[in-house]
Amino acid sequence: xxxxxxxxxxxALAVFSAANAQELxxxxxxxxxxxxxxxxxxxxxxxxxxxxxxxxxxxxxNKLVKELNCKLAVNKIDYTVxxxxxxxxxxxxxxxxxxxxxxIDITFNRSTGNPGGRxxxxxxACWKGTKVSNTFDITNREKWRPVxxxxxxxxxxxxxxxxxxxxxxWHLFFQFNPYGSQWENMTWGHSTSKDLIHWNxxxxxIERDAFGTIFSGSSVVDTSNTAGFGKGAIISYYTSAGxxxxxxxxxSTDNGKxxxxxxxxxxxxxxxxxxRDPKIIWxxxxxxxxxxxxxxxxxxxxxxxxxxxxxxxxNFGEEYGNHDGVWECPDIFEIxxxxxxxxxxxxxxxxxxxxxxxxxxxxxxxxxTCEDEPTETKWLDYxxxxxxxxxxxxxxxxxxxxxxxxxxxxxxxxxxxxxYRSANxxxxxxxxxxxxxxxxxxxxxxxxxxxxxxxxxxGHLSNACRVDVQLKGNATITLSNSKGEQVVISYNAKNEKxxxxxTKSGEVGFSAEFPVVTTSPTYGKIKTLQIFIDSSSIEIFDxxxxxxxxxxxxxxxxxxxxxxxxxxxxxFNLAK
Ligand code: FRU
Numbered sequence: 409x410x411x412x413x414x415x416x417x418x419x420a421l422a423v424f425s426a427a428n429a430q431e432l433x434x435x436x437x438x439x440x441x442x443x444x445x446x447x448x449x450x451x452x453x454x455x456x457x458x459x460x461x462x463x464x465x466x467x468x469x470n471k472l473v474k475e476l477n478c479k480l481a482v483n484k485i486d487y488t489v490x491x492x493x494x495x496x497x498x499x500x501x502x503x504x505x506x507x508x509x510x511x512i513d514i515t516f517n518r519s520t521g522n523p524g525g526r527x528x529x530x531x532x533a534c535w536k537g538t539k540v541s542n543t544f545d546i547t548n549r550e551k552w553r554p555v556x557x558x559x560x561x562x563x564x565x566x567x568x569x570x571x572x573x574x575x576x577x578w579h580l581f582f583q584f585n586p587y588g589s590q591w592e593n594m595t596w597g598h599s600t601s602k603d604l605i606h607w608n609x610x611x612x613x614i615e616r617d618a619f620g621t622i623f624s625g626s627s628v629v630d631t632s633n634t635a636g637f638g639k640g641a642i643i644s645y646y647t648s649a650g651x652x653x654x655x656x657x658x659x660s661t662d663n664g665k666x667x668x669x670x671x672x673x674x675x676x677x678x679x680x681x682x683x684r685d686p687k688i689i690w691x692x693x694x695x696x697x698x699x700x701x702x703x704x705x706x707x708x709x710x711x712x713x714x715x716x717x718x719x720x721x722x723n724f725g726e727e728y729g730n731h732d733g734v735w736e737c738p739d740i741f742e743i744x745x746x747x748x749x750x751x752x753x754x755x756x757x758x759x760x761x762x763x764x765x766x767x768x769x770x771x772x773x774x775x776x777t778c779e780d781e782p783t784e785t786k787w788l789d790y791x792x793x794x795x796x797x798x799x800x801x802x803x804x805x806x807x808x809x810x811x812x813x814x815x816x817x818x819x820x821x822x823x824x825x826x827x828y829r830s831a832n833x834x835x836x837x838x839x840x841x842x843x844x845x846x847x848x849x850x851x852x853x854x855x856x857x858x859x860x861x862x863x864x865x866x867g868h869l870s871n872a873c874r875v876d877v878q879l880k881g882n883a884t885i886t887l888s889n890s891k892g893e894q895v896v897i898s899y900n901a902k903n904e905k906x907x908x909x910x911t912k913s914g915e916v917g918f919s920a921e922f923p924v925v926t927t928s929p930t931y932g933k934i935k936t937l938q939i940f941i942d943s944s945s946i947e948i949f950d951x952x953x954x955x956x957x958x959x960x961x962x963x964x965x966x967x968x969x970x971x972x973x974x975x976x977x978x979x980f981n982l983a984k
Contacts, residue, residue, distance in 0.1 A: 437528070440529050452488045452491075452541050452544065453491055454487075455481060455485070456483060456533065456534075466510065466513075468499075479588060482533060484533055487589070490586075491587070550826070552824070555982060556605050557834060559832075560597060562828050566813050567582065567795070570613075571801065583595075594623055596612070598665075613660075620653075621648075622647075626645055644667065647686065654676065678703060682734050683702075684701060686701040693773055694774075700749070725751070728778055729780075736753065740771060744840050748768055748840075751767065762796075762816045793816055794958040798811075809838075814832055836851050852953045857940075866981045867978075870941075872942055874940050877936070879934060886971045894912050913962070936950065944962055
């Protein structure tokens with residue numbers, strides 16, 4: 409007992425050497441505090457991914473400002489993540505430059521990472537790298553980081569959220585973990601782009617609060633000030649994921665840079681635990697806002713004139729489409745006089761895991777009437793890595809521009825990158841086409857994506873290029889490298905099918921679910937196949953929009969050879 413007391417006293421007095429370094433107070437075998445010296449922008453926190461999450465509470469002048477979960481390194485440092493101290497100070501004091509006493513209170517999870525017994529907290533690997541700093545190095549360290557697809561600078565990303573277009577800028581929010589490259593601490597990150605190719609990270613836009621972490625949702629540009637927060641205000645709805653899932657609102661009067669949470673949150677509630685992912689559209693015929701969200705096995709529609717008070721309209725979907733998983737991230741829009749519901753489902757995809765189905769029909773502002781057979785499932789993309797796809801609000805010229813999350817819940821946390829995990833698929837424009845008496849959604853890469861490639865064929869395959877293949881009939885296209893790694897795309901004109909085989913594409917062993925062949929119907933013959941290659945993805949489209957297949961790959965060196973049997977290939981490299 410005496411020794412134990414002495415041990416705690418020594419620990420409690422322990423101070424890291426440098427005068428302005430943080431002070432570590434070890435308080436028990438699973439509890440410590442860090443007192444942070446004033447005047448620094450970041451606290452750098454070393455992570456070890458194989459650990460369990462530790463629970464961290466950040467206080468300013470003894471007031472709790474922030475809670476997060478982070479896997480602090482015990483045995484080795486995988487990478488470091490920044491805790492934005494300036495933002496914490498601003499949260500409590502109103503200005504980044506204000507003074508305040510910051511204390512980080514850490515409850516360590518001692519269930520893993522310590523097989524040999526209870527390693528004292530003081531010996532944890534994290535302390536070697538825990539430091540205050542005014543910079544955080546985001547220089548890319550990943551060979552598989554895409555060149556022309558959106559990725560977070562660091563940390564984990566899943567669904568695209570709250571996308572809108574305003575004043576020439578595309579705004580993309582996303583499910584973001586700023587404290588590690590695995591799913592946790594859901595926050596809306598924010599990126600902007602003028603051309604849908606080059607993205608700037610704008611920071612964390614909406615952060616966890618008393619109602620929970622911030623799950624997926626949508627934004628609208630309130631051009632006529634229906635909500636009363638100003639003309640052109642951005643109104644965002646998201647799921648507050650706390651003890652239950654509820655829908656909350658936040659608004660922004662500076663184009664998404666900063667948000668104010670609505671005082672009357674939560675706005676919509678349910679007794680069903682899976683109740684999430686609100687998407688809002690303007691319904692011109694009834695001159696009201698419509699909110700669609702997923703409630704486990706179906707979607708729900710609500711209407712509103714002021715974006716604050718919502719009336720329940722109807723449910724759709726219980727008896728329609730695929731139900732092998734939970735319904736998530738719905739969207740609804742009109743194209744060529746018909747209405748389409750996008751509905752993401754996980755698991756239950758055509759090749760396992762996550763995928764996007766859709767329904768065709770009519771929507772009168774109250775109720776969706778489906779024209780597909782209840783047993784029919786239409787998939788938007790026949791790849792393995794296309795999920796949570798939703799559209800931008802207020803896109804120019806009435807376009808329906810969508811962006812997928814380019815991964816699959818089956819292995820998203822295991823893919824062999826560390827600094828960041830997951831990219832978005834290239835932006836696509838949706839339209840419709842008819843085939844054998846049925847209506848389908850067509851998918852084409854957005855014109856901004858084409859504009860990024862050279863006009864003239866360059867002939868050399870690279871890790872950021874597009875290959876156009878003119879097809880006459882059956883064809884096999886093989887992309888390979890000197891290591892013998894390859895992706896094989898096969899078109900069978902008679903069966904009207906196209907497939908992509910990534911079983912030998914490079915690193916495939918990180919998950920048994922990863923090495924697969926994916927196959928898509930082509931709805932008649934296809935003439936021009938377009939293959940978009942980036943460092944860790946291959947997306948194929950038929951130029952007429954009838955085929956979309958999005959798959960990620962991890963070649964140990966870029967594919968530099970293209971062989972085509974049964975067609976002619978032209979290679980276009982990224983121009984800017
Ligand atoms: C879909 C999803 C959403 C949820 C979010 C949480 O990928 O499960 O339903 O809002 O991810 O990150």
